[in-house]
Amino acid sequence: MLTAVKPAFSVGEFLRAEARRLREWMAQRDAGLVGFCVAAVVVGAGLYGAAMGSWREPLQSLYTGIKLPLAILLTTLGNGLLNGMLAPLLGLNVTLRQSLGLVLFGFAVTAVILGALSPVALFLVWNTPPLNAATQLTSPEYGFLQLALAVFIAVAGVTGCARLWPLLREWAGNAQIGGRVLFAWLATNLFLGSQVCWVLRPFLWDPAGPPRFIGREYLHGSFFETVFEAARRLIF
Amino acid sequence: MNMNPPLPVPPQIPPPGYGPRPLGDDPAERVPITNPIAAIEAILRQPRRLMYSLRQPGAGGLIAGMLFVAVVCSLIYGVVVGSFSGHEQWWAAPVKISVGLLISTLICLPSLYIFACLSGSQARLAEMFGLVAGLLMLMTLLLVGFAPVAWLFSQSTEHVAWMGALHLLFWFVATIFGVRFLNAAFAHSNARSSAGLNTWIVIFMLVMLQMSAALRPLIGRSEEFLPSASEKKFFLSHWADCMDASYKHRSRGND
Amino acid sequence: MTAQATISNPPALGTLLSGEAKTLAGWAGQFESRRFAFHIAVIVVGAGCYGAAMGWWRAPMQALFVGIKFPLIILLTTLGNALLNAMLAPLLGLNISLRQSLLAVLMSFAITAAILGAFSPLLAFVVWNTPPMTPDVKSTTAYALIKLLHVVVIAFAGIAGNVRLFQLLAQLGGSRRVAQRVLLAWLAVNLFLGSQLTWIARPFIGAPRLPVVFLREHALSSNFFENVFQTLDWLVSPEPPNQPGQKP
Numbered sequence: 102m103l104t105a106v107k108p109a110f111s112v113g114e115f116l117r118a119e120a121r122r123l124r125e126w127m128a129q130r131d132a133g134l135v136g137f138c139v140a141a142v143v144v145g146a147g148l149y150g151a152a153m154g155s156w157r158e159p160l161q162s163l164y165t166g167i168k169l170p171l172a173i174l175l176t177t178l179g180n181g182l183l184n185g186m187l188a189p190l191l192g193l194n195v196t197l198r199q200s201l202g203l204v205l206f207g208f209a210v211t212a213v214i215l216g217a218l219s220p221v222a223l224f225l226v227w228n229t230p231p232l233n234a235a236t237q238l239t240s241p242e243y244g245f246l247q248l249a250l251a252v253f254i255a256v257a258g259v260t261g262c263a264r265l266w267p268l269l270r271e272w273a274g275n276a277q278i279g280g281r282v283l284f285a286w287l288a289t290n291l292f293l294g295s296q297v298c299w300v301l302r303p304f305l306w307d308p309a310g311p312p313r314f315i316g317r318e319y320l321h322g323s324f325f326e327t328v329f330e331a332a333r334r335l336i337f
Numbered sequence: 338m339n340m341n342p343p344l345p346v347p348p349q350i351p352p353p354g355y356g357p358r359p360l361g362d363d364p365a366e367r368v369p370i371t372n373p374i375a376a377i378e379a380i381l382r383q384p385r386r387l388m389y390s391l392r393q394p395g396a397g398g399l400i401a402g403m404l405f406v407a408v409v410c411s412l413i414y415g416v417v418v419g420s421f422s423g424h425e426q427w428w429a430a431p432v433k434i435s436v437g438l439l440i441s442t443l444i445c446l447p448s449l450y451i452f453a454c455l456s457g458s459q460a461r462l463a464e465m466f467g468l469v470a471g472l473l474m475l476m477t478l479l480l481v482g483f484a485p486v487a488w489l490f491s492q493s494t495e496h497v498a499w500m501g502a503l504h505l506l507f508w509f510v511a512t513i514f515g516v517r518f519l520n521a522a523f524a525h526s527n528a529r530s531s532a533g534l535n536t537w538i539v540i541f542m543l544v545m546l547q548m549s550a551a552l553r554p555l556i557g558r559s560e561e562f563l564p565s566a567s568e569k570k571f572f573l574s575h576w577a578d579c580m581d582a583s584y585k586h587r588s589r590g591n592d
Numbered sequence: 593m594t595a596q597a598t599i600s601n602p603p604a605l606g607t608l609l610s611g612e613a614k615t616l617a618g619w620a621g622q623f624e625s626r627r628f629a630f631h632i633a634v635i636v637v638g639a640g641c642y643g644a645a646m647g648w649w650r651a652p653m654q655a656l657f658v659g660i661k662f663p664l665i666i667l668l669t670t671l672g673n674a675l676l677n678a679m680l681a682p683l684l685g686l687n688i689s690l691r692q693s694l695l696a697v698l699m700s701f702a703i704t705a706a707i708l709g710a711f712s713p714l715l716a717f718v719v720w721n722t723p724p725m726t727p728d729v730k731s732t733t734a735y736a737l738i739k740l741l742h743v744v745v746i747a748f749a750g751i752a753g754n755v756r757l758f759q760l761l762a763q764l765g766g767s768r769r770v771a772q773r774v775l776l777a778w779l780a781v782n783l784f785l786g787s788q789l790t791w792i793a794r795p796f797i798g799a800p801r802l803p804v805v806f807l808r809e810h811a812l813s814s815n816f817f818e819n820v821f822q823t824l825d826w827l828v829s830p831e832p833p834n835q836p837g838q839k840p
Contacts, residue, residue, distance in 0.1 A: 112454065113454045113461075116451065116455050117454050117455075117458070119457075214451055214455075217451035217452075218447075218448050218540075219447075220445075220447060221448060221540060225547075227551075227569075228547055228551050228569055230569045230570075233567075264455065
């Protein structure tokens with residue numbers, strides 16, 4: 102049954118839109134779409150972040166509810182210029198504003214899914230044995246929660262990319278170019294995104310002390326340095 | 338001499354939902370569903386009529402009726418579940434099962450709507466809610482059908498793990514039929530793919546299973562109405578503990 | 593004579609056994625208390641006679657008990673699953689009512705019971721020719737033979753009843769595929785409930801070391817599938833932890 106199309110962007114309209122329709126919205130420089138995408142990231146990722154942080158305490162819930170959308174928006178903006186340059190270099194003729202809009206669209210879809218999954222995440226957190234003095238970073242409940250919440254993020258992320266892919270293909274008029282651009286954007290976003298998340302941690306829990314929005318020590322080191330160091334210790 | 342002229346063959350139930358025929362094509366499908374009994378009849382015999390009715394304005398009454406049937410049926414099945422232990426479980430099990438089902442549905446409803454939209458489905462949120470209410474109604478109706486069997490087993494076994502496995506089996510069969518209805522309805526909503534719905538079905542089933550562990554005990558007895566915060570467990574670990582306890586019980590029984 | 597006439601004719605065992613699908617479909621579609629009572633009577637008499645022959649080897653009282661229990665199991669299975677069977681049929685594509693599904697299952701059980709009843713004199717003759725039960729009866733050839741004979745006769749009667757039920761379902765639904773699905777689902781749920789009822793209603797043949805009783809003292813303390821699972825557990829477990837008679 103067809104839903105009556107409202108003038109503003111509704112969640113349903115946004116998610117159902119075909120690639121051609123989305124392209125038209127982007128080409129028309131529709132400020133409403135950008136506003137909607139930003140709102141979707143703030144609300145969707147915010148709700149999911151709040152559910153994540155609620156395992157520790159309400160203050161952590163508030164912090165993660167702010168940090169998760171912030172990480173997404175910072176990644177989008179931080180890579181805006183690079184993504185805007187990579188796209189034409191790889192054969193997709195889009196402006197800087199359009200590339201920013203496309204990346205934001207992918208993230209907005211991801212955030213809407215995360216928002217929809219936030220009751221499930223909250224239920225999962227509620228079912229996890231609570232933090233106590235005996236909880237360690239190696240505790241199974243902590244590991245399970247991390248894994249389950251990461252799986253939800255992965256499902257949402259993959260779906261976001263899957264929605265962006267037909268849009269890029271439609272825009273490029275060529276699946277190969279669309280694929281190349283998507284791959285390049287994914288790589289740069291993953292690269293910056295993981296470091297932004299590293300800086301903004303903890304999202305769930307930090308055994309070192311009380312909840313803080315960003316601790317000073319988190320600006321020391323990097324995600325990749327830590328991964329490299331861990332790999333070096335493992336091999337040598 | 339042919340003594341048996343052909344008897345009227347009852348109309349065949351078409352495969353639920355699939356096929357090019359739009360909903361409401363058959364005038365019988367456009368007959369309004371006015372009460373919960375008609376809704377029960379429709380979901381069993383004319384699922385397309387129910388799907389059509391859910392798309393009409395003012396389907397709220399129908400949805401409320403289906404939820405009412407689901408609550409009543411889950412209370413009935415809950416009494417059978419509680420009959421294993423008796424005592425406070427006579428009322429605790431029905432309340433927990435009924436509330437657990439409703440909360441599981443509410444937890445999963447937003448993700449169903451989002452996944453449906455991503456699949457291109459044109460269904461509104463209210464319609465989605467109606468379809469899930471239909472799923473719940475069909476599930477609980479079938480559970481009531483299983484109730485005599487479940488009651489017999491609950492009177493003739495002493496092992497909680499066995500009863501748990503049996504209730505799980507009945508729940509699984511009932512859920513399969515409920516999901517079939519949802520899939521059929523989904524096929525009529527112009528969805529491009531059913532991948533989103535299938536993902537949601539997995540999430541919904543996992544949430545329901547976890548709910549059974551979160552609201553334990555449903556079958557056996559405990560001093561607490563609900564497990565304390567320190568006793569929280571995931572359903573797989575709860576099952577493993579139950580199996581372990583049952584195995585020890587059997588071993589002790591032969592001492 | 594028309595089909596209507598056949599349908600409304602007094603119920604006859606021959607008509608039931610000949611299993612004219614159209615006639616049976618007519619019977620299922622039209623409730624008639626006299627016909628309903630006839631089907632129940634066939635079950636009570638047929639399965640009752642067979643049960644009596646089964647229990648007679650142990651003692652006349654055992655014959656009476658099994659003669660009551662056997663039809664009771666059939667009727668309780670039919671009634672216990674009536675609602676479920678009625679819901680499964682339309683969900684699997686066969687648009688029949690609760691009354692129709694109940695009558696269809698009852699008719700198939702009546703056919704099975706009639707065949708069992710027909711075999712009961714044969715079984716009684718075999719039992720009469722078998723030496724009386726001794727304490728070590730379970731290790732004798734006679735016991736094995738009688739058990740095997742029961743399995744063969746009950747299986748034959750069950751298959752015959754289900755073949756008739758399949759034909760009836762195909763007639764009611766107009767499709768063999770749908771009939772197959774419904775029959776399979778009904779068989780599964782009836783077997784599930786029936787096996788547990790049979791387990792509760794033990795003993796049937798009886799054991800010489802145990803007293804003749806209607807139900808065993810601990811009839812309700814375990815279930816059939818649990819027992820099967822335990823048996824499998826003992827078979828596959830290299831060191832059975834709780835084999836009967838073996839203390840851990």
